[in-house]
Amino acid sequence: MQTSEQRLDQTFMALADPTRRAILARLALGEATVTELAEPFNISQPAISKHLKILERAKLIAVGQDAQRRPRRLVAQPLAEANAWIERYREAWEASYERLDGLLEELQRTPSRKPKKK
Amino acid sequence: MTFFEKAHVTMPSDSSVKVERSFKAPRELVYKAYTTPELVKRWCLGPPGWEMPVCEMDVRVGGKYRWRWRSTDGKQEFGFHGEYKEVSPPSKLVNSEVFDPGNVGGEMGKGALITVEFIEDKGVTTMVSTMDFGTKEARDAAVATGMTDGMEQGYQRLDNVFANR
Numbered sequence: 001m002q003t004s005e006q007r008l009d010q011t012f013m014a015l016a017d018p019t020r021r022a023i024l025a026r027l028a029l030g031e032a033t034v035t036e037l038a039e040p041f042n043i044s045q046p047a048i049s050k051h052l053k054i055l056e057r058a059k060l061i062a063v064g065q066d067a068q069r070r071p072r073r074l075v076a077q078p079l080a081e082a083n084a085w086i087e088r089y090r091e092a093w094e095a096s097y098e099r100l101d102g103l104l105e106e107l108q109r110t111p112s113r114k115p116k117k118k
Numbered sequence: 119m120t121f122f123e124k125a126h127v128t129m130p131s132d133s134s135v136k137v138e139r140s141f142k143a144p145r146e147l148v149y150k151a152y153t154t155p156e157l158v159k160r161w162c163l164g165p166p167g168w169e170m171p172v173c174e175m176d177v178r179v180g181g182k183y184r185w186r187w188r189s190t191d192g193k194q195e196f197g198f199h200g201e202y203k204e205v206s207p208p209s210k211l212v213n214s215e216v217f218d219p220g221n222v223g224g225e226m227g228k229g230a231l232i233t234v235e236f237i238e239d240k241g242v243t244t245m246v247s248t249m250d251f252g253t254k255e256a257r258d259a260a261v262a263t264g265m266t267d268g269m270e271q272g273y274q275r276l277d278n279v280f281a282n283r
Binding site for chain 2: 009092093096099104108
């Protein structure tokens with residue numbers, strides 16, 4: 001059993017590659033076979049398979065029902081978890097920044113002491 | 119230049135986090151709000167429920183700063199301190215940062231290098247903060263530290279506060 005932290009590590013590791021992110025973006029539109037996934041990329045099928053293995057290990061994708069075609073499909077849960085984690089961090093910053101919005105507005109309303117907007 | 123209406127968080131490398139946010143103000147003003155202690159104390163508070171009793175900043179190369187936050191119920195405290203490495207008003211600021219976990223927990227770590235750039239385009243200033251923690255583990259720990267219990271309670275009040283702004 002993995003801890004949620006190990007799971008996040010694996011999710012982020014899997015996401016740290018542009019080809020793998022592109023594969024996930026493609027799978028967000030619907031399931032696809034390995035051949036279909038390899039098509040838009042200028043890389044070999046073994047290279048794609050390696051990326052798929054990493055995504056599978058991170059449980060970001062799974063193999064679909066069809067035993068013949070073995071299509072891959074997106075698994076949303078780990079992505080949602082990773083997203084929630086970053087989202088809370090983001091909100092902490094956003095809270096400060098929204099206050100800064102207000103302060104900047106106030107400073108610009110009192111032009112006597114501040115340079116005016118160009 | 120993209121207009122970041124809300125804070126935009128990305129991870130440009132394994133050891134770093136980048137936060138981008140745009141403000142409707144000239145960068146001289148944004149820089150001033152970022153480097154003047156009396157102004158920093160008014161906005162740099164994170165989620166509601168925190169105040170900043172210590173905000174000392176000697177903004178020049180080699181100068182030190184010390185920031186400390188305390189929850190308004192007085193129960194929790196943490197801070198940052200470090201040294202300014204590059205001071206180029208109004209466009210760039212680089213400083214080291216050491217996290218002092220106070221009593222909220224988290225790792226002291228080796229510290230981070232913070233680069234803040236102020237990019238102005240048509241009267242809008244985008245602040246780009248890049249924080250490099252040296253290792254992936256340290257970065258993940260730092261991002262996770264923004265999620266202490268005290269802060270969590272604070273989030274729930276977030277909406278009310280901004281509704282009244």
